[in-house]
Amino acid sequence: MPLEEFVAGWISGALGLVLGHPFDTVKVRLQTQTTYQGIMDCIVKTYRHESLLGFFKGMSFPIASVAVVNSVLFGVYSNTLLLLTAASHQERRTQPPNYPHIFIAGCTGGLLQSYCLAPFDLIKVRLQNQTEPRVQRGSSQPRYRGPTHCAVTILREEGPQGLFRGAWALVLRDTPTLGFYFVTYEGICRQYTPDGQDPSSTTVLVAGGFAGIASWITATPFDVVKSRMQMDGVKKKEYKGMLDCMVSSFRQEGVGVFFRGLTINTARAFPVNAVTFLSYEYLLRLWR
Ligand SMILES: CN(C)C(=N)NCCC[C@H](N)C(=O)O
Numbered sequence: 377m378p379l380e381e382f383v384a385g386w387i388s389g390a391l392g393l394v395l396g397h398p399f400d401t402v403k404v405r406l407q408t409q410t411t412y413q414g415i416m417d418c419i420v421k422t423y424r425h426e427s428l429l430g431f432f433k434g435m436s437f438p439i440a441s442v443a444v445v446n447s448v449l450f451g452v453y454s455n456t457l458l459l460l461t462a463a464s465h466q467e468r469r470t471q472p473p474n475y476p477h478i479f480i481a482g483c484t485g486g487l488l489q490s491y492c493l494a495p496f497d498l499i500k501v502r503l504q505n506q507t508e509p510r511v512q513r514g515s516s517q518p519r520y521r522g523p524t525h526c527a528v529t530i531l532r533e534e535g536p537q538g539l540f541r542g543a544w545a546l547v548l549r550d551t552p553t554l555g556f557y558f559v560t561y562e563g564i565c566r567q568y569t570p571d572g573q574d575p576s577s578t579t580v581l582v583a584g585g586f587a588g589i590a591s592w593i594t595a596t597p598f599d600v601v602k603s604r605m606q607m608d609g610v611k612k613k614e615y616k617g618m619l620d621c622m623v624s625s626f627r628q629e630g631v632g633v634f635f636r637g638l639t640i641n642t643a644r645a646f647p648v649n650a651v652t653f654l655s656y657e658y659l660l661r662l663w664r
Pocket residue numbers: 389392393396442446549550553554557588591592595645648649652
């Protein structure tokens with residue numbers, strides 16, 4: 377089994393994350409705090425009060441987890457394509473796989489990555505939703521003091537299955553959307569690349585960016601459900617299950633609820649996935 381795809385996926389995932397983290401911070405603050413009037417207001421206030429560093433708060437934990445998850449995604453995708461088509465990454469330029477194969481390989485990568493992502497993502501969302509200011513002497517402690525404390529507390533209070541809360545919504549979010557992700561990427565690359573040649577850097581950047589946008593547009597409804605399921609049970613248990621969460625969110629907030637965070641998600645998706653694919657392709661060509 378070729379391992380380069382796993383390593384390239386690991387490094388490219390980490391690079392994409394660093395670039396996307398400021399957008400993620402703004403998205404989380406807008407979703408969880410009421411003090412901001414919009415995206416620009418949040419950016420200006422964060423910069424004024426905390427300087428550029430404010431946008432990179434809490435990046436170390438996601439960097440470790442996203443790198444692992446991206447490595448699983450790209451590694452499984454590439455190896456599934458190898459199984460389906462018997463063509464390695466190098467041979468794929470001369471013998472391009474068909475779109476159903478790309479879609480199946482993307483869905484397989486998405487399915488497996490969502491299992492690895494579930495506990496990491498749950499911890500990230502729980503920490504991001506803590507709105508208490510930094511701990512000062514004498515002030516009350518936030519519920520979770522960091523990623524390890526958060527994991528231990530969830531295990532103690534909710535059992536091992538607590539770490540997989542919202543995992544079904546995550547599987548439904550990632551399985552089909554990662555199929556679309558790779559189909560969009562390959563489709564744009566093929567459109568702008570002469571037969572048998574490698575796509576140019578510009579093509580890879582544009583195709584990666586649009587693949588990110590296409591996948592996040594389709595992923596956002598289940599992303600909202602997933603985050604709500606992950607937060608359920610922190611204070612009290614509100615939903616009987618995923619379907620109940622969807623129905624009661626829709627009844628209380630209308631259809632718009634399933635598109636919360638769409639603007640900032642798509643704005644973030646372009647640079648993150650452009651850099652992820654560019655570094656992934658670059659590393660694989662370097663090791664060829
Ligand atoms: C819609 N989804 C879940 C994805 N496209 N996932 C794969 C890309 C992940 C990338 N690190 C990002 O955060 O955009």
